[in-house]
Amino acid sequence: MGIELGKCTVDAFPDGETFVKIEENVRGEDIYVVQSTSPPTNHHLMEMFIMMDALRRSSAQRITAVLPFYGYARQDRKDQPRVPITAKLVANLMVAAGTNRVLTMDLHAQQIQGFFDIPVDHLYAAPVMYDYLKQMDLPDLVVVSPDVGGIKMAHAYSQVLNAGLAIVAKRRKSATEIESMTVIGDIRGKTVLMVDDLTETAGTLTTAAKLLKKKGAKRIYACVSHALLNDLGVQRLRASVIDELITTDTVLRAPIEGVKVTTLSVAGLLGEAIKRIHNNSSVTSLFEFKGGRTS
Numbered sequence: 001m002g003i004e005l006g007k008c009t010v011d012a013f014p015d016g017e018t019f020v021k022i023e024e025n026v027r028g029e030d031i032y033v034v035q036s037t038s039p040p041t042n043h044h045l046m047e048m049f050i051m052m053d054a055l056r057r058s059s060a061q062r063i064t065a066v067l068p069f070y071g072y073a074r075q076d077r078k079d080q081p082r083v084p085i086t087a088k089l090v091a092n093l094m095v096a097a098g099t100n101r102v103l104t105m106d107l108h109a110q111q112i113q114g115f116f117d118i119p120v121d122h123l124y125a126a127p128v129m130y131d132y133l134k135q136m137d138l139p140d141l142v143v144v145s146p147d148v149g150g151i152k153m154a155h156a157y158s159q160v161l162n163a164g165l166a167i168v169a170k171r172r173k174s175a176t177e178i179e180s181m182t183v184i185g186d187i188r189g190k191t192v193l194m195v196d197d198l199t200e201t202a203g204t205l206t207t208a209a210k211l212l213k214k215k216g217a218k219r220i221y222a223c224v225s226h227a228l229l230n231d232l233g234v235q236r237l238r239a240s241v242i243d244e245l246i247t248t249d250t251v252l253r254a255p256i257e258g259v260k261v262t263t264l265s266v267a268g269l270l271g272e273a274i275k276r277i278h279n280n281s282s283v284t285s286l287f288e289f290k291g292g293r294t295s
């Protein structure tokens with residue numbers, strides 16, 4: 001954006017408590033706090049809450065939380081008895097800390113926007129992905145959703161890239177184990193692009209890739225907005241038939257050896273959205289393609 005970062009001190013007391021001090025005058029200013037809630041999630045969230053409180057008590061006019069990745073987004077409903085809805089709890093805590101507005105990217109579920117009673121601007125990493133994929137000019141392309149929940153996202157990609165569409169239907173045994181899968185659509189002899197919003201253990205992606213290869217897919221690419229990738233996920237990717245993983249820098253991640261990972265920057269997109277919010281311009285127009293919208 002061509003502006004300097006605000007000056008602040010973020011430190012820890014000997015017992016691990018976070019200390020924040022804003023080192024410049026913010027009275028009456030429009031403030032944007034950028035914090036991705038990638039692991040360690042709880043630490044990053046507390047750091048953000050404490051900074052929000054410091055800014056609110058320093059008389060900032062408006063505080064916008066910029067979350068390239070919204071942690072706890074997968075806990076957005078009661079799918080078992082006696083479990084929390086933590087995505088809603090985090091929303092409440094953000095407002096309690098002093099957040100006036102939220103700017104985030106590729107939420108796991110669109111309805112999380114409704115957990116807030118303050119304005120939420122929801123960005124998509126898709127425009128950055130499209131630019132890269134168009135340069136690759138992949139032949140005989142079919143976009144595949146690795147599960148039924150991602151059909152809408154896969155359809156949006158297939159429309160913009162003029163590609164076919166297929167779905168891998170899966171039945172889950174647990175959070176890390178998948179029982180059975182089938183492919184709906186024609187992928188034999190084609191270049192396949194799997195699209196998803198989030199991967200951590202890479203179980204869905206690698207199992208789907210294995211099945212797609214078995215069904216005759218020529219080359220397999222995976223496009224994921226938030227690649228959190230723990231040790232198990234990295235191991236699975238190394239052993240998988242995925243030719244390239246295309247992702248973004250929305251989460252902090254150490255370099256991965258032995259896997260072709262392309263990391264695209266969403267900084268320009270976030271910067272443009274921040275400018276537009278500050279100037280009260282339209283943010284929606286960032287996502288208009290062929291007269292429609294990505295979603």
